[in-house]
Each structure stands twice: as C-alpha cells, then as structure tokens.
Amino acid sequence: MAFSGALTLSDLNDFISPSQACIKPVEVAKTSDTQGSIKVDNTGSYYEVSQDGSETKLETATIKSVLVTMQSHEELYSILKQNAIARETNDPSTHRTVVVSISPQTRASFAAKYNQTPLQVARKMTWFFKNLGVHSVFDTSFSRDLSLLETGREFVARYKKAVEKGSIKAPNLDGSASTGPKGDGDMDVDEYTPKAPRKRIIRRGAAGVADEPAVPVEVESAMPMLASTCPGWICYAEKTHGYMLPYISETKSPQQIMGSLVKNHFGSQLGLNPDQIYHVCVMPCYDKKLEASRSDFYSDIYSTRDVDCVITSTEVEKMFGEQGQIGMDAFGELDLDLGYNSVVKDPVTGADQVLVGASGNASGGFLEYVMQYAAKELFGVNGVDVDQAVGVEVKTVRNADFREVTLEVPGSGEVLLKFAAAYGFRNIQNLVRKVKTGKSPYHFVEVMACPSGCINGGGQLKPVGDNYATVPLKDWIMQVDQQYRNGVLARKPEENPVLEQLYMEWLGGIDTPKSREQLRTGYHAVEQNLINPLAVKW
Known part of the structure; x- marks a missing residue:
C-alpha cells in the first residue's frame, strides 16, 4: 500500500x-x-x-x-459475498446495495493500456462489476461538474470579500480609480475580443525565501485560493503547514461529492438509509483512500462513510486476473447507468451514449474552469479558453509542472486575474513559502502532489509489461492524457441539465445550509513533534 x-x-x-x-x-x-x-x-x-x-x-x-484493510478490493469481495449469502438465506437485513463510481483518469489509464476508447472502457467495466454483483456503476465526471461549479462560486465570493476588506486591490478597468470588482455587464463584452493564442516559456531559478512568520488571514477572504481535490496535498498542509489551511478551497473533491450524492440523494430515491449502501470509488491515487477515511466524511447517525472503499486502477486490474480475465478483450459491454453518468446521445453519429465532461487538464480542469467562470462573473468577460490560450496568457515557469495563466484588460496590461498550477512537492514548497509571507502574486492555484497531476497518480496502470525502456514514462503519461480526452464531448458544468434539478430538489437551492453540508468541508492542522519528516505516520 x-x-x-x-x-x-x-x-x-x-x-x-x-x-x-x-x-x-x-x-x-x-x-x-x-x-x-x-x-x-x-x-x-x-x-x-x-x-x-x-x-x-x-x-x-x-x-x-484496520482502516487500510477496509480500503481494499478484498473488502468489496467480502460485501458481495455477504450479499450472496443474504439472497440464499432470504435475509434482507444483511444485504447492501453496492455502487461503484469510476474516475475519468482510471478510464483513460485502461484505454491507453488495452487500446480501447474511454467509452468502451466505461461499458466494459460496467459489465465486469455488474457480473461480480455490483448494482450500479457511475462516473465521477458527473460529480466533478458539481465540484467545479462550487469551486467557481467559492472563488468569486472570496475575491469579492478580499476586495471589500482591502486585502487585494481591484483592477483598474478604465484608467480611473477602481473601488471594487465589476459585476456582469460592467465590461462591454462586444468590445472585448479575446487575445489570439500565445504561450511563452520562462525558466527561473528557485530563489530561497527566509523563514518568516505566516501572514494572518481569514478564510472568507484568503487569497490565493488553493485547490482542494488532491488528498496528498491536503495531508501535507495539515501535517506540516497548518497556516496554509485558510487558503484551501472548502469545496469537496469529486470523489467526496459523489459520496454525498450516492449515500444521500441516490439512497433516498431508492428508499435506503446511507448504511444500506456500500459505495466504492475507483481512483488513480492511493491517497484517495486516506481522503475517504477522514472523519469529516463519516456519519455518526448511520455509522457509515460517504465512500466506504477506494480501490485504484491497478487494484481493479488485479481483480481482472483474480476473476480469470486477462485484459479486457473478452469482456462484454453494458450501457452506462442513467442518473450519475455523464453521457448524452451523440449529436453527430446518433449513438445512444457518448461521454461528456468539462474541458481542461486531466487533473480535473479546476484552473481552467475557475478562470473562465470568474472572468465572466467578475468582469463580464466571455470567450476565455485556457486550453487554447485564448483570452489569457499561458506561461510555463521553471518546469513543465508549474504554469501561470493571466487574464488582462486588453491593450492596457492591467491584470484582472492571475492563476497558477503547481504540481509536485518541489513546486508546492516554493508556492507555500510565498503564500506564507503574503508574497504570492496569484488569485487561485491548482495544487497537485504528483508530477503531471492525477493522470500520473501512483495507482494508475503502467505500460504493457512494465517495459519502461520501450515506453518511457513521459511518453506513457502523454498517451494516457490523450485518452482522457478521446471521444469525450466538452460541456460546461452549468450546461449539465441535471445539476439545477439537484440543487433545487436535493439541496434546497444554491448556498443553502444543506448545500454547504453536502458540498463543502473543512481542514484540521495536526501538531507534529517529529524531527525526521520521513517518520511521519499517516
């Protein structure tokens, strides 16, 4: 493990x-x-x-x-065996409805290794799990839409509060003194033409920063806002840099929002309590097991977790072998379950199901979406596309795992928003030093513990035969990244027709106490007295 x-x-x-x-x-x-x-x-x-x-x-x-033991595919086997006994003995009291939620990074990993499309992988994995006795198979691309929307809303609220408190300076849009962020329509969209794509690579040395006391901040206005989907990064901050916690987005990750959906909304639709559902997430990262095990995601009332078990892509492949399957060629295919799967009818081919999802990088596209959302909500700027560097300037700084994305007022050079993506602990450490001392130039940072992000998580599949000499890992990561986007129709989260219904029927609206309970979380600094950081126990 x-x-x-x-x-x-x-x-x-x-x-x-x-x-x-x-x-x-x-x-x-x-x-x-x-x-x-x-x-x-x-x-x-x-x-x-x-x-x-x-x-x-x-x-x-x-x-x-014991906690780690519960986070294994063996535990899934145990639950499925228990269900089989319950059916044989006609004892429904011990039966649990089993739901599996699969990440798009896992789909991409299998698609690259077994030369399948992501849709084929989704359909084959649905077939595999249902043949084991699983009742429903879903896709965390669906819950990612909710996570992206909430992150965008949270960022806009923080930005406005930071301007109100004077902790950041509002941009000067017209050459006169500016007192705060502009709302929708304050910049004439017709007069704003997104810049042509331009990308620039800058190489900088890592400057040392003296150990200075942390700048005090309030959560509601803390800038930059730091992404919260990577549990490795969250554990690092909680255990070593507690002063960073106010900066971290309180929006739950797609995994944990899917946990809320399955245990609460889906369960209520079936007339089941949360403890009558066993929820498994298939993820690219072992640290997701730690995330699922957090006390924040445990119900004392029902004595159950939102996500009962996390298994990685490699563990699923191991399950194939344990079930007598070599690869995926012999698998059948089943239609994806409706409800929490991001599929639509293909407008071109007319096929019944085609995958859809938010655009952006293979770590979830949080930087891309929040920039696009904030540009529109704060400054009335449409047409921003970070992937294509349209409307923004994209720079690679220091190394391929640190990018800067800047939105400016056309012609003036006035910065409206400055975002960054920092992957890998070396880049994270540089970021932490600047945030700690109040010297960070960014409004939002997408933070990932793994170099190359989630697509390169430690639970992902390796090249065929683990032949690193034949397939260099950099090339392999690129192949998986291409499969992440292969055949997936881009759709903005707000275009997901089910989300508005969920907000109203399940959460009682946007920014209600229930929506905060189900879609937001918190963090906890852990005191350490260890001299050697290698001795940290999780």
Whole structure:
C-alpha cells in the first residue's frame, strides 16, 4: 500500500518520470540532523541521497491498520459475498446495495493500456462489476461538474470579500480609480475580443525565501485560493503547514461529492438509509483512500462513510486476473447507468451514449474552469479558453509542472486575474513559502502532489509489461492524457441539465445550509513533534 506522507517534504528530488515519486512510503533506518533528499529510479525504488552524494536504498514501509484493510478490493469481495449469502438465506437485513463510481483518469489509464476508447472502457467495466454483483456503476465526471461549479462560486465570493476588506486591490478597468470588482455587464463584452493564442516559456531559478512568520488571514477572504481535490496535498498542509489551511478551497473533491450524492440523494430515491449502501470509488491515487477515511466524511447517525472503499486502477486490474480475465478483450459491454453518468446521445453519429465532461487538464480542469467562470462573473468577460490560450496568457515557469495563466484588460496590461498550477512537492514548497509571507502574486492555484497531476497518480496502470525502456514514462503519461480526452464531448458544468434539478430538489437551492453540508468541508492542522519528516505516520 502506498501513501504520500512518507517522503521527505523538504528539498525533495521529485522529477517527472515516476508517478510514485510522491506516493510510496519508505522506511529510514537512521535519523540525522542533516536533511538529504529522496531519489526515485525508473523501477520505482527509493534512495536516500546524502550530502556526499552516496545513495542508500530505502525499504518499503509496512502499514498495519484496520482502516487500510477496509480500503481494499478484498473488502468489496467480502460485501458481495455477504450479499450472496443474504439472497440464499432470504435475509434482507444483511444485504447492501453496492455502487461503484469510476474516475475519468482510471478510464483513460485502461484505454491507453488495452487500446480501447474511454467509452468502451466505461461499458466494459460496467459489465465486469455488474457480473461480480455490483448494482450500479457511475462516473465521477458527473460529480466533478458539481465540484467545479462550487469551486467557481467559492472563488468569486472570496475575491469579492478580499476586495471589500482591502486585502487585494481591484483592477483598474478604465484608467480611473477602481473601488471594487465589476459585476456582469460592467465590461462591454462586444468590445472585448479575446487575445489570439500565445504561450511563452520562462525558466527561473528557485530563489530561497527566509523563514518568516505566516501572514494572518481569514478564510472568507484568503487569497490565493488553493485547490482542494488532491488528498496528498491536503495531508501535507495539515501535517506540516497548518497556516496554509485558510487558503484551501472548502469545496469537496469529486470523489467526496459523489459520496454525498450516492449515500444521500441516490439512497433516498431508492428508499435506503446511507448504511444500506456500500459505495466504492475507483481512483488513480492511493491517497484517495486516506481522503475517504477522514472523519469529516463519516456519519455518526448511520455509522457509515460517504465512500466506504477506494480501490485504484491497478487494484481493479488485479481483480481482472483474480476473476480469470486477462485484459479486457473478452469482456462484454453494458450501457452506462442513467442518473450519475455523464453521457448524452451523440449529436453527430446518433449513438445512444457518448461521454461528456468539462474541458481542461486531466487533473480535473479546476484552473481552467475557475478562470473562465470568474472572468465572466467578475468582469463580464466571455470567450476565455485556457486550453487554447485564448483570452489569457499561458506561461510555463521553471518546469513543465508549474504554469501561470493571466487574464488582462486588453491593450492596457492591467491584470484582472492571475492563476497558477503547481504540481509536485518541489513546486508546492516554493508556492507555500510565498503564500506564507503574503508574497504570492496569484488569485487561485491548482495544487497537485504528483508530477503531471492525477493522470500520473501512483495507482494508475503502467505500460504493457512494465517495459519502461520501450515506453518511457513521459511518453506513457502523454498517451494516457490523450485518452482522457478521446471521444469525450466538452460541456460546461452549468450546461449539465441535471445539476439545477439537484440543487433545487436535493439541496434546497444554491448556498443553502444543506448545500454547504453536502458540498463543502473543512481542514484540521495536526501538531507534529517529529524531527525526521520521513517518520511521519499517516
């Protein structure tokens, strides 16, 4: 079992090739006051690099926990066996409705390895799980729409509050003094023509920053707002940098919003209590098991979690072998369940089902969507497309895992919004230093623990035969990234016709107490007295 917290969190030598660079625990035999660094080779082995350059191989840590045992595919087998016994003995009291929710990154991983389209993978995995005894199979692209919408709304609210409190300066749109952000229509959309695509790469050295006290902030106006979908990043902040917590978005991740949907909305439709449903999420990352296990996502009333079990892409592939299947070629296909699957009728081919989802990168597209949403809501600017660098300037800074995206007033150079994406712990550390001292130039940052983001999560499949020499990992990541978008129709979250209905029927509207309960969460600083960060236990 692999989790991110066991790696050193300073001077980290994380480079882009191995996805396990930030998610595999290791044990260190000795403790030293001198901090070295961690190197990961192409086989996924870990080495401690000392000051003199010598390398010591680190052993994989053993995690013994009832909690971890519950977060395994073996537990899913146990529930399915229990259901079979319940049917044989005609005892409905022990029967649980089993729901599996699959991430789009997992679909892409299987599509790349088995030369399938993402839709074929979705249909084949639906067939596989239902043949095991699972009742419903859903797609977390659906809950991602809710997560994106809530994140956009949260950012706009924070931005306005920050301007009101004077913690950030409102942009000057017309050359006169500006007292606050502009609402819809304050900039004439007809007069605003998005800039032609332009991308620029800037190389900068990592400047050292002195250890200064953290700048005090309030959650409602803390800027920059930092994305909250990566549990590795959240654990890192909670355990080592508690002062960062007010900056983190309170919107739940797509996984946990799907947990709220399945256990509460879907359950109520079936007349079931949350504890009568067993919910499994298939994810690209082992750290998602930790996220599902957080006390914030546990119901004391029903003694159940929103997500009972998380299994990774690699664990699902292991299940194939355990069920006598080699690959996916022999699998049948079943239509995707209606309700919480992002599918529509293909407007071109007329096919009954085609995948749809928000555009943006393979980590969920939070930077792209929030920029687009905020540009419209705050300044009346339409036509922004971060993927195509339309209406914004996109720069790669330092390395491929750190990007800046800037929205400016046309012709004046006045910055309206400045966003960034920081992937991998080295980039995260640079970001943390600037945020801590109030020197960050950004309004929003998409933060991911893994280099290359979720598409490169440690639970993802590897090239066929694990032949890294034949398929370099960088090339493999690119293949999976291409499959993430393959055959998926782009649709803005607000164009999802089911969401408005959910807000009204399930949550009682937007920004209601129930919507905050089901779609938002909180974070908790953890006091540490450990000298050696490698000894951190999750």
